[in-house]
Amino acid sequence: MQLGTILLLLSPLLNLGIFRGTLISGELFSVLLVDPFAAIDFMLAIKEIFMPLVLGASILVGFYFIVGGRVFCGWVCPIYLLSEFMLKLNKKLAVFHIKPSATFKYYLFMIFLLLSLVTSKPVFELISPIGIISQNIALGIDRPQAQFGKELGSSGDIADSGYTSSLMTESYYDWQILFNNSLWLILLILLIDVFVSKGWWCRHACPVGTFYTLLGKYSPVKIKIDSEACTKCNECFDVCLPSNVLLAPVQGKTNWVIDSSCTNCLNCIDKCPENALKVSLKIKKENVS
Amino acid sequence: MERRDFIKRSVAVSAIGLTGGFSFISLLGNNKTYYFRPPGAVEESQFLAACIRCGKCVQDCPYDSLKLGSLEDGINIGTPYIEFRDVPCYMCADIPCIAACPTTALNHDLKDINSSNMGTAVLTDREDCLSLNGIRCEICYRVCPLTNKAITLTKHPQSITKKHTVFEPVVHKEICTGCGICENACPLDTPAITVLPTERGDKAAHYILLREQQS
């Protein structure tokens, strides 16, 4: 799933002209896209409105509004992917079991926005693991580019002498890996995931996720549960990063996964031995029974 | 069982501690005084506010001149900056970095790269500068993309031989874009000409110099 994102981030290396940039801001087929949360952060920091940015963010807002806010997390965000792997490790290695309260993420969300407003810096973007990881993917592998003449090699006939001058073979700029040490932050998040608090970042902290949670409230794409088929084996919980979203439906309180923390990652559908889960459009309001 | 638990705990704590520690040490690990921004960057505090750390400009720089701040750069994490000695700004006419910027961190109104202002080159080490010692170097002068405008040569007699000329490279603040090609090219181990922020020793407006009267 997110591998697609990673390929997209790496695509400039092949000069396909599909995508350039990172998950904070990028251009898909030359259309500017901006992470809406980053856009809000930015506008709070500089306290003015910059239209291209608003436009770029609106496209994403509209898209995720329709397909489900946290689809970003479940389908795009590489951190979420890593966090999912950590779930498995956590099962074996967890040492502590800290679980922040359900409202913690909303407080954190507000704190980040307020900080941006007060300090005039887009504070979350400084430490945004989404930014860090996508920058490291997109920029970390450096293709020898059109350096002021470096890539040209030579023209005409070259005798393959097997003993070539260093000037011919030595390139100033070769393919190189340029990961930067901001990746420590990501490792830190993941280690806490494993040892301390299951999925803490994606479930309880990430303000981008929180933003999408809010956005996805009325999204029509939801997961439907066939409560008759469900045997309450609870296997789906193991693969669900925002696991509490399944709680209500599995307990039979509703047929829909209505909690907008759901990322529509569809792991539960794959996992369910009874095929009790499926994706559906939820147009009409349904009462919780 | 208890013993296993203890090991698990210590592994967990030390892993998290070490990673956190590394991150923290990294945060302290940089003593750079200045961060030189891409062409068209707005004033520094504005820039830090406006840059959303997306890294697009870094990706779009065809010469890899732009680098991305990381943990050790503290508040500059994720922002683009140039290390002239490494790769200077080669002053693309189409300024791809500005085109890439989704925010107002880089001035989208800047169309002529030659009027950008990333800093100003300064002949910082006059004692070791080869040209000032009479060696016919003046590499900075010749590699300057604004040849003979941003850097000109002032001639002095060579005091030891009394037969040669010392060609002194003189940088003109108002023309120099701070692209850093001179700093990059300087053949000394530590460059004698370096780019510094343009705002430095700015003259007050209350006095008009003779030089300014003439021009």
Added chain:
Amino acid sequence: MSTLDRRDFIKSSAASLAVASLVASCGKKQEGDSNAQNVGGKVDQLGIKWDKSVCRFCGTGCGVLIGTKKDKVVATKGDPDCWSNKGLNCVKGYFLSKILYGKDRLTKPLIRKNGKLTESTWDEALDLIASKYEEVLKRDGSDGVAMFGSGQWTVFEGYAALKFMKAGLGYISKDGVGSNNLDPNARMCMASAVAAFMRTFQSDEPMGSYEDLEHADTFFTWGANMAEMHPVLFSRIMDTKMKNPDKVKIVDLGTQYTRVSEESDLYLEFKPQTDLAIANYFIHYIIKNKLYDKEFVDDNLVFKKGETNIGYGLKDGGADIPKTAGKMTKISFKEYKKFVSKFDAKYASKISGVPVAKLEEAAKLISDPNRKVCSYWTMGFNQHTRGTWVNQLVYSIHLLTGKISKPGEGPFSLTGQPSACGTAREVGTFVHRLPADLVVKVEAHRKIAADIWKIPVEKINPKVGKHTIEMFRAIDNGKIKLLWVQVANPYQSLPNLNRFTKAAMEKDVFIVVSDVYPTRSTEVADVVLPSSMWIEKEGMFGNAERRTQHWDKIVNAPGEAKNEIWQMIEVAKRLKIDSKTTVADKIFTYNEKTFYKDMWEEYRLFSLGRAKDLAPYDVLRKEHGVVWPYVAKNDKTDFTDVWDGIENTEANDYVSVKWRYNAKYDPYAAKFIKDHPERTFKDGIAFYKASKSDYCATVFAVPYEPAAEVPDKKYPFWLCTGRVLEHWHTGSMTMRVPELRRAVPRAVVNINPDDAKRMGINRGDLIRVKSRRGEVVFPADVNGRSVPQKGMVFIPFFDETRLVNQITLDCYDPISKEPDYKKCAVTIEKV
């Protein structure tokens, strides 16, 4: 690379510098001063041994002192005692020591086996070469082999190569004569200047010295970017200008705006090749305004007319060149006046594109009787399909105005290689030459050489060999089967390279390359011999002002690298004449202990009495360069006027002649005047070498003729090639200095801003430059250090990763046989 602490170094140099500056500022230098310090490997308190040497790069010949410790160069400094540079260097000279220590130095002989060069032993390589020599010489005779040498050869190497080729091979070859297929890369550098000197004065090399730079008040630079190519000399011009800014004028004539143009008072930008018209206009102006020195003309000059429509050497073997191309017909002054009368300002302006007013201003300056005028040029004139003509026209200007052979007055052809004069010209490593201006064609000359070499005169081949371009064309045509390249990189520097590289790879030719680093030439070689370079062997260079500079072997060569002389001797030893004697026994008979001295003293015999007298070995070893003619002073010689004092005098008996032909400074001229009481000599100037024209210098009448390839619709741009300050020639040395490589890492194509704007080209864009012979891609530079005129592009040739010579044209001057790298037609487009 240095273990030397900087502070210690400064301390140790302080004392010697103090002495040096004292000496330098004293002005007049007396006997004994010249070896006050640093001679003969003195060791300072830091344990650094200091020896004198000379810069490995251009023809300026800057002296340097080499500091070594434990067989490694740890520091260098400019030699304050060398008159050519007085202790200064350019930035290339600053990094001189680093050229020895590039990481890919060749240290083992390489032999091509199954298409790949593989390491082998000296014995195997030398046996192979010797067997090839034997095979080719026995089968095809002396025409089947060739050697391509260099103006970077030390004098010894050039002399050894000359003997090896022109005398030694005669013992083996089928036809019993040596091979004259010996040409240096100096053919591509200053052959036109040589031909013109010979045709005008019948003696090669400039008459003046670098001291003209201080004496002159009007400098004409003809298509010469001295600011970059002869930086230390240009620094002296600027100093002269600074001292007298109102009087001193610099006039730059060129096809592109260079750093000289920037400093000039008057810049004439002419269309390529039209320097012929401009020079003729100056002559026209001088004659029309009666500014010529009448007495001087009567006493010293003869007028000659050249053949016209002499072709461009585009066809193999020079088939398009008339046999009479070099012919000169004597005419009267009146006829001459008539000839130049058509070159008025309007005509010259129309052809050259220079406004009439500017032409007149320049003509006024060059002909002003109250001005001391010096002309300087290098490749703009020499690499020119009418190079000999245009060189001669400038001599004609100086001759007509009598501004010649006097301090601060004279034409001066600068050289680009450290020993273009010392080795190529003086030793005569050309296809037609023997040492000291002697030629193989003349039997008397061959006799002189045979006597000195103690060989039968029949061994010297009277037939002139194949000059550079024809040599490489002959390889393509299968005529030459064995080529030995020494100290040169022709497969980067030849014009129309694609043809020659292809021939080297595909034709049945055995190529030996002696070099210090892998180059484009070693790539096509069958055998690569690792050579020692520069101070890794004893040597001498001769610079543009006729100064011969000696250095001892200072450090050992890395690995198995060996001197080229050793290589040639070893091959000669393997060439057996009979069971007992080898070629080496016939030509390299020097005592092992005094090898270089013996060789020098033998070579010196050529120069003595021919007004080319070289200094003895011991003097050269001691002094920091000695200018020839180095002759006994006679009564008529007066030195009081010599601005820089007397150089190199031993008990004031000997003198270095700084202004040849001038009786005031040149004992030969003084004696000649004394011996010819029937003639008058204005200003005491006598062209005593011009025996073939009644001891008169030749003023030459030739018109303007277009270049070999002129831009047209399909290829609308002129292409000019050249150098930059930071890199030297093919860059095999300077590109291995990390600092210089960082400063200028690649060649760029310089484009006129108007053209660039029209074509939407910006700095850094990749540009495909295409000619009828190939295409190469370069990044563009607009408004950079060189701004070519509209409709012209300039590309330096140092960059071995993109070879501009793949698109240049292999036309040449039919007289000097020097190719024209400055003019061919190309088209450019954005990639």
